[in-house]
Amino acid sequence: MKKVLHFLHLWFGIGSGIIVFILAVTGCIYAFQLEIQDATQSFRFVEPQKKAFLSPSEFRVIAEKALPNKKIHSVQYADNKTAVVITFFNFDPEYYYLMFANPYTGEIQETRNMDSDFFRFILLGHYYLWLPPTIGQPIAASATLIFVFMLISGLVLWWPKNKAALKQRFKVKWNAQWRRKNYDLHNVLGFYSIPIALIIACTGLIMGFQWFSKSVYWATSGGQTMTQFYEPESKGKPVLDKNTPAIDFLWKKTIAENPTAQTIEMHYPETAKSTIAAVTNPIAGTYYKADYIYYDQYSLKPVPVTHNFGRYHDKITLANKIMRMNYDIHIGAIVGLPGKILAFIISFITASLPVTGFIIWWGRRKKSKKPKVKMGVKKEMVKN
Incomplete structure (x- = not known):
């Protein structure tokens, strides 16, 4: 043998x-x-100010003006010392950009083509x-x-x-x-x-x-x-006037409902059928406890999903926890x-x-x- x-x-x-x-x-x-980037990339941070953060719709205007003809994917907010991270992503044609902006003023501090990023490589x-x-x-x-x-x-x-x-x-x-x-x-x-x-x-x-x-x-x-991941669809009717962007309303709602979240990421609807996704993470640097909530972009009501990437406590079974924790276990971040x-x-x-x-x-x-x-x-x- x-x-x-x-x-x-x-x-x-x-x-x-x-x-x-x-x-x-x-x-x-x-x-x-993450540790190396935080130590070497000063554009990831800002000086705290006694001002409110700009809204997702305002960042959309700023970002699309700076990077025209690219599809904006999401905007991520963290604490009062961290820059907002705006993601541009597309499959065909394929591109991936990260834009770092001051959450108080909207000033763009860095735009990185991730195709030439060292850690992406x-x-x-x-x-x-x-x-x-x-x-x-x-x-x-x-x-x-x-x-x-x-x-x-x-x-x-x-x-x-x-x-x-x-x-x-x-x-x-x-x-x-x-x-x-x-x-x-x-x-x-x-x-x-x-x-x-x-x-x-x-x-x-x-x-x-x-x-x-x-x-x-x-x-x-x-x-x-196991249910494979899928994108839920919006099927409701508008409930807000055109002067009130739906993503801003949901962003404020998400902040109010998740006061202890370390990061909040809002996903812009890409098509007329797309939902608006709000991702709240109680532990920055990990992913397994994040809540993924999908809202109908017209009725602003939550759209339930059956796959594993919904609300964390809705999928608390052993199998779902293993799938959720898998990446964080793989890189060791599960225990810091x-x-x-x-x-x-x-x-x-x-x-x-x-x-x-x-x-x-x-x-x-x-x-x-x-x-x-x-x-x-x-x-x-x-x-x-």
Whole structure:
């Protein structure tokens, strides 16, 4: 059994190693994206003022004047020290812009084409390996699935035959030769990283494979089928006069109903049938507790949805919570900064495993190619 596992562990590792390395390194870099951006991008912040914020309709006029012929998607408000973030997004033709504006004056502090943003580049590498999504995404997900097998098979191969050998498996022998140290780094670090690495990999698979996501939901919901995300529609009749923008009315309503929300994001209706979405988040930097409320843009009444992205407390079942928490678990944000640090460390170890594993294989390969010395010749060499 171990011989078979060793063979599969070796060749699956060689086949997927470079992809796992890319996924792990990009994961390391992206782990502290928010913290790095806050520390290096001053345009994300403003001086607090004793003034009211501009409304979503006012920001729409300002933003569309600054970036004409682009479709505005949403505007996000935070606290009195943070710039408003206006998003322009479209699939065909594809573009993605973020505009940072002063919430009190509407002054645009920065407009970023996200196609040239460093962290966007890293994220596309992590998701798609910088390939077209239809090609890169299944390759990345398949490599992640192989990595799960590598972790499990690695544990079986690591497991010692007796108690005497067990003591040597938990620590790196730093005073040994470099090949032994490399071997220990691969095995010992791999062993310690298994629990968290499995969690990171499995949460990645939920995002990477629909069949995996549906299977997890089915297993944790007692056999129910997960409802896929869909856009609800507006079907009501106007209740406001033309001088009162519906999105402004709903924005004020959302603020009044969610006084403790750390961010409020209003989504502009894109078509005559679209709803106005209000997203309130009680914990900035995470996503799982956010409330998504869809309003009919004419009647201003909430439009109920059956998928998982509605009100958080309306979808409190175990299966829905797992789906909600999945991304925050994947990046470690579910437990704050300590979780991100842990995710960074495990991702760094994960990136090292294909490297140390390849060195082990290459060293054994070179060793096996050395010419064997016959016994008689060896004796003659000893005499001389």
